[in-house]
Amino acid sequence: MTAARALLDIKGVETYYGNIRALSGVDVAVNEGEIVALIGANGAGKSTLMMTIFGTPRARRGTITFAGTDITDLPTHEIARLRIAQSPEGRRIFPRMTVMENLQMGASLDNLKYYDEDVEKVFTLFPRLKERIAQRGGTLSGGEQQMLSIGRALMARPKLLLLDEPSLGLAPLIVKQIFDAIRELNRTQGLTVFLVEQNAFGALKLATRGYVMVNGVVTMSGTGKDLLANPEVRAAYLEGGRH
Amino acid sequence: MANIAQAMRDETATPIQRGLKEALYGGAISFGLFFLFIGLRTDQNISNELILVPRWGLLAIVVGLVMVVRFFYVAYAQPFMARQKIVNVTSGLLPDSVATRFFRLPYFIAALVIAVALLVFAGSLDGIFGPALAGYMRFFRALAIIYALASVLFYFRTFISAHFSALGIGVLVAYPIVVVLVLTLINGSMASGFQGSLKWVDNFGIQILIYVMLAWGLNIVVGLAGLLDLGYVAFYAVGAYAYALLATHLGWSFWILLPVAGIMAAFWGVMLGFPVLRLRGDYLAIVTLAFGEIIRLVLINWREVTNGAAGISGIPKVSFFGLMSFNVSDPNYIAKVLDIAQSGAYYKIFLYYLILGLALLTAFVTIRLRRMPVGRAWEALREDEIACRSLGINTTTTKLTAFATGAMFGGFAGSFFAARQGFVSPESFVFLESAIILAIVVLGGMGSLVGIAVAAAVMIGGTEILREMEFLKVVFGPDFTPELYRMLLFGMAMVIVMLWKPRGFVGSREPTAFLHERKAISSSFTKEGHG
Ligand SMILES: Nc1ncnc2c1ncn2[C@@H]1O[C@H](COP(=O)(O)OP(=O)(O)OP(=O)(O)O)[C@@H](O)[C@H]1O
Ligand SMILES: [Mg+2]
Numbered sequence: 001m002t003a004a005r006a007l008l009d010i011k012g013v014e015t016y017y018g019n020i021r022a023l024s025g026v027d028v029a030v031n032e033g034e035i036v037a038l039i040g041a042n043g044a045g046k047s048t049l050m051m052t053i054f055g056t057p058r059a060r061r062g063t064i065t066f067a068g069t070d071i072t073d074l075p076t077h078e079i080a081r082l083r084i085a086q087s088p089e090g091r092r093i094f095p096r097m098t099v100m101e102n103l104q105m106g107a108s109l110d111n112l113k114y115y116d117e118d119v120e121k122v123f124t125l126f127p128r129l130k131e132r133i134a135q136r137g138g139t140l141s142g143g144e145q146q147m148l149s150i151g152r153a154l155m156a157r158p159k160l161l162l163l164d165e166p167s168l169g170l171a172p173l174i175v176k177q178i179f180d181a182i183r184e185l186n187r188t189q190g191l192t193v194f195l196v197e198q199n200a201f202g203a204l205k206l207a208t209r210g211y212v213m214v215n216g217v218v219t220m221s222g223t224g225k226d227l228l229a230n231p232e233v234r235a236a237y238l239e240g241g242r243h
Numbered sequence: 244m245a246n247i248a249q250a251m252r253d254e255t256a257t258p259i260q261r262g263l264k265e266a267l268y269g270g271a272i273s274f275g276l277f278f279l280f281i282g283l284r285t286d287q288n289i290s291n292e293l294i295l296v297p298r299w300g301l302l303a304i305v306v307g308l309v310m311v312v313r314f315f316y317v318a319y320a321q322p323f324m325a326r327q328k329i330v331n332v333t334s335g336l337l338p339d340s341v342a343t344r345f346f347r348l349p350y351f352i353a354a355l356v357i358a359v360a361l362l363v364f365a366g367s368l369d370g371i372f373g374p375a376l377a378g379y380m381r382f383f384r385a386l387a388i389i390y391a392l393a394s395v396l397f398y399f400r401t402f403i404s405a406h407f408s409a410l411g412i413g414v415l416v417a418y419p420i421v422v423v424l425v426l427t428l429i430n431g432s433m434a435s436g437f438q439g440s441l442k443w444v445d446n447f448g449i450q451i452l453i454y455v456m457l458a459w460g461l462n463i464v465v466g467l468a469g470l471l472d473l474g475y476v477a478f479y480a481v482g483a484y485a486y487a488l489l490a491t492h493l494g495w496s497f498w499i500l501l502p503v504a505g506i507m508a509a510f511w512g513v514m515l516g517f518p519v520l521r522l523r524g525d526y527l528a529i530v531t532l533a534f535g536e537i538i539r540l541v542l543i544n545w546r547e548v549t550n551g552a553a554g555i556s557g558i559p560k561v562s563f564f565g566l567m568s569f570n571v572s573d574p575n576y577i578a579k580v581l582d583i584a585q586s587g588a589y590y591k592i593f594l595y596y597l598i599l600g601l602a603l604l605t606a607f608v609t610i611r612l613r614r615m616p617v618g619r620a621w622e623a624l625r626e627d628e629i630a631c632r633s634l635g636i637n638t639t640t641t642k643l644t645a646f647a648t649g650a651m652f653g654g655f656a657g658s659f660f661a662a663r664q665g666f667v668s669p670e671s672f673v674f675l676e677s678a679i680i681l682a683i684v685v686l687g688g689m690g691s692l693v694g695i696a697v698a699a700a701v702m703i704g705g706t707e708i709l710r711e712m713e714f715l716k717v718v719f720g721p722d723f724t725p726e727l728y729r730m731l732l733f734g735m736a737m738v739i740v741m742l743w744k745p746r747g748f749v750g751s752r753e754p755t756a757f758l759h760e761r762k763a764i765s766s767s768f769t770k771e772g773h774g
Contacts, residue, residue: 054633080635092630094623100756105623105634134754156634 006065007032007192008053008084008160013062015045015052022048024216025062030160035186035193037203037224039237040213046196047089049213050164054079054086066160085158087166089196091149095138099129102137102148106155114157122151125181142169150178154185161185163195167202175199179206200237204228212237262318269313274306281305351394358387362429407693415452415599419444419592437588445591446707449598449663453656455699456602458683459692460652463609465681466690467618468645469625471528473677474515474535478508478650480542480672482657487555487667488548497561501658508654509647511538516646520639523628535677542669554668561662563593594663601659605652606692612648614755621645622690682733686740688747697748698740705732 006029015023022045030036040046052059055076064072071079080086085106093102103122107115123130126147132140137148146169153161163182167175179202185191197203204210207224212233220233227233256264282302288294361384364371372380396403403410422443427436461475485504489495495503519530542549549555560569567577569590578585612618620641623631632638661667683702687695706729740748 056629056632075637076632077635077637080633086633088630088633092627092633094626094630096626096752097622098754098756101619101622101754104756105619105631152634 006030007067008194009063009065010049010053011063011065013049013052013059013064015048015057015059017048017057022216023052023059026213026216026218028211028218030192030194032192033186033190034208035182035195035206037200037207037210038194038196038213039198039200039203039210039233041236044213045216046213047164048216050086050088050162050194050196053084053162080156083156083159084162085153085156085160086162087146087149087153087164088162089164091145093137093140093145093148093152095136097137099133099135099137099140099148102152103129103155106152118155118157122154125154126151143171143174146170147174147178158191160192160194163193165196165198167197167199175202182206200233201228204233258318258322262314262316265317266310266314270306270310273309274302277302277305346394346397351391354387354390354394358384358391361387411693411696412603418448419595423588423592434584434586437584437586441588441591444588444595446710447704448595449591450707451700451703452595452598452602453660454680454683454703455696456598456605456656456659457653457680458687458695458699459602459605459609460649460656461680462649462684462687462690462692462695463612463621463652464645464649465684466695467609467613467625468621468642470519470642470645471524471531472646472649473528473532473674473681474538475531475649475653475680476672476674476677477515477535477538478512478653479657479660479676480538480669481508481511481650482654482659483661483667483671484542484549484555484657485654486658486661487558490559490661491555491557494559496565497559497658497662498564501655504658505651505654508657509651512646512648512650513643515650516643520642532674532677535672535674539669539672542672549669552669554666554670556666558661558665558667560590560665561594561597569593594659598656598659598663601655605655608648608652609692617641617644619755679733682737686737686747688744688749688751690752691747691749694747694749702733702736705729705736 008028008030010026010028013023013026014021026045026049028036028038028049038046038049048057051057053064053071055071055074059072062072063070066079066082066084069082071082094105097105100119103119104115107118128144129147129151132144137145140148146166150163150166153163166178166182170178182193182195183206186193195203195207204224204227210222210224210227211218212220212227220227220230222230228238282298284296284298285293286296361380371377419440422440423436426439426443427433430436430439457475457479460478461472464470464472464475482504485507486497486500489500489503490497515531515534519527522530543552545551562568563577566575567580568575569577571578571585576585577583577589609618613622620631620636621644623634623636624638624641624645628638631641660671664671679702683698684695686702687693687698706726709725709729709732
């Protein structure tokens with residue numbers, strides 16, 4: 001690992017909910033231009049790590065650096081302005097706003113020079129959203145909301161994109177489409193992606209590298225291929241799943 | 244519902260039979276309910292002892308009324324409403340809607356004739372019919388006028404709903420002129436036309452517009468940013484006292500003090516905003532409520548400055564942009580400058596246009612802000628605070644700007660209020676005012692400017708109209724003061740609107756972002772995208 005030059009460097013992070021420790025000393029590095037997958041069982045702390053990067057909740061110990069800046073104690077909105085975008089767990093789209101307005105909210109921090117272009121890109125990625133352009137976010141189907149959440153994150157022209165279970169609730173065809181889209185964005189625009197997935201097979205196949213998290217600690221890491229071949233990983237996260 | 248279950252069980256009973264039965268139930272329930280409330284009253288006799296005064300007559304009237312209303316509702320209104328939904332078997336059409344049956348040309352002409360006739364003989368009504376009957380005739384005339392107006396509105400309904408905002412502004416601008424002209428025609432002289440217009444312009448026009456402006460200001464905080472503020476009247480008070488104090492002590496003009504009052508109110512908006520940044524929903528509501536009360540108590544107790552509960556009087560009038568004055572004693576009094584007859588109506592009409600301008604400014608700013616990043620951030624904040632932050636929105640400044648902007652318009656309205664009344668006291672800034680303003684925002688449909696304006700007109704106009712209902716004295720005796728029942732009307736209207744339209748008059752939100760479809764999507768772009 002080239003930790004010194006990593007775009008996102010998480011070192012020894014501990015996060016608590018009240019007195020309950022959800023993360024106990026997590027080390028993760030995401031290098032520029034990589035797709036990194038994080039897999040683990042329910043309640044392992046994957047979403048907590050995603051949110052800790054954004055400072056809600058804050059890490060009690062350890063440091064998080066992004067592009068050389070220590071963001072451990074930065075206010076959430078300033079972290080976002082460093083061009084880290086997120087499609088969080090539970091999607092968190094704005095239910096009373098239209099699809100268009102939701103997308104606009106994603107772009108609001110940037111200058112609007114690329115706005116039209118970016119909107120078109122999102123619609124090319126998810127043509128379904130274009131059909132629903134004036135519909136309120138809250139009335140979209142679950143999968144459509146997921147698309148909107150990812151689309152909104154992309155509107156920020158992020159350097160680093162955090163995706164918490166992007167395949168949740170989507171039909172297999174759309175999942176494939178989204179994974180293809182992530183790969184495409186990574187290849188053509190060098191977008192760095194850090195994603196959490198339950199669909200371990202798909203995620204590890206897509207990822208440059210992967211991490212396995214158990215009970216708030218990273219227990220294993222390696223290239224996507226290695227992890228896919230690893231018998232422990234196979235037993236815990238892949239057997240019985242889709243192959 | 245009890246009567247639905249009832250209807251299932253005795254399918255065979257005729258509506259009249261069911262009505263009778265339901266009327267009996269209703270009577271029994273209302274007798275039980277009102278026996279203590281209305282049937283008995285505690286009072287003091289001459290030797291200061293507490294005694295019970297029975298009021299069986301009143302109790303009987305109330306219970307009887309409940310029974311009659313219930314009977315007609317179940318026996319006639321319910322079957323009628325059910326019939327409205329049944330398709331005509333032969334034609335396959337729904338029956339004519341109530342509205343099209345209610346508004347018909349012959350009725351319209353009849354109403355017009357009655358209204359005109361009674362208007363022409365307005366002066367001699369008392370002589371012909373005696374005062375009691377004349378009261379009813381005036382009421383009847385009012386109904387005829389309302390019916391005629393409603394028919395016209397109904398006839399043009401599609402056009403009106405398509406151009407509602409423009410028409411509304413047009414009507415508001417023309418309103419004082421029309422009132423003066425109509426009254427001049429009726430009374431035959433320009434002077435009495437102006438004099439008669441006072442009530443309509445001041446009590447209805449200005450009063451309603453003040454509430455429209457306040458509600459539009461609060462709408463920024465509650466409707467857009469979703470911060471439930473129960474102490475909005477505090478900013479109204481800050482604006483009013485800022486103008487009252489600075490104008491009486493320093494003699495500054497309204498036009499300088501208007502922005503000053505706005506800034507001071509905005510400052511207090513930020514002061515309130517800081518401690519409540521982390522609060523939401525019910526907790527926020529309670530703290531803002533306390534804030535409103537604190538400001539009022541400060542106004543009462545800080546006697547050296549605010550003159551306590553006695554308030555501040557002799558607040559100077561607004562000048563006509565410094566060019567003309569509305570004080571009869573001044574050398575540049577408007578009537579002297581323009582060489583016209585003296586009248587207090589000029590000032591009221593001027594104030595009307597002033598508050599109309601201020602209210603429209605509020606609406607304009609709200610509309611513009613909604614399309615700007617800060618306005619969009621307010622709306623996003625209402626929906627999901629965490630999502631806002633992770634999209635790079637500074638929720639602290641967003642909330643503070645919402646409080647400050649809302650408070651600023653409250654401050655403008657407050658300084659206008661002080662200038663209009665010429666007198667301010669803490670009594671004008673009680674919690675009830677905050678509640679009324681909030682009720683207007685909720686009734687209008689949070690966030691909708693048009694809905695809020697309509698709600699303010701209905702609520703405030705409705706309570707003002709109650710004052711005009713002199714004929715009710717004929718029914719309930721000379722001691723009856725209809726305006727005491729205004730809160731009852733307010734409450735009833737709220738319940739009805741909330742049952743009928745749970746999201747307020749205009750429940751839907753106008754989107755602010757649209758797709759600017761570019762003429763040709765560049766080919767390189769289509770290639771690059773994933774399809
Ligand atoms: N707000 C909270 N308060 C208290 N405990 C929490 C809170 N959020 C999460 N937790 C706990 O922290 C642990 C980690 O949760 P987290 O949401 O990070 O899991 P996850 O790995 O994302 O799981 P999943 O795959 O089911 O989404 C869980 O035990 C959860 O119950
Ligand atoms: Mg999770």
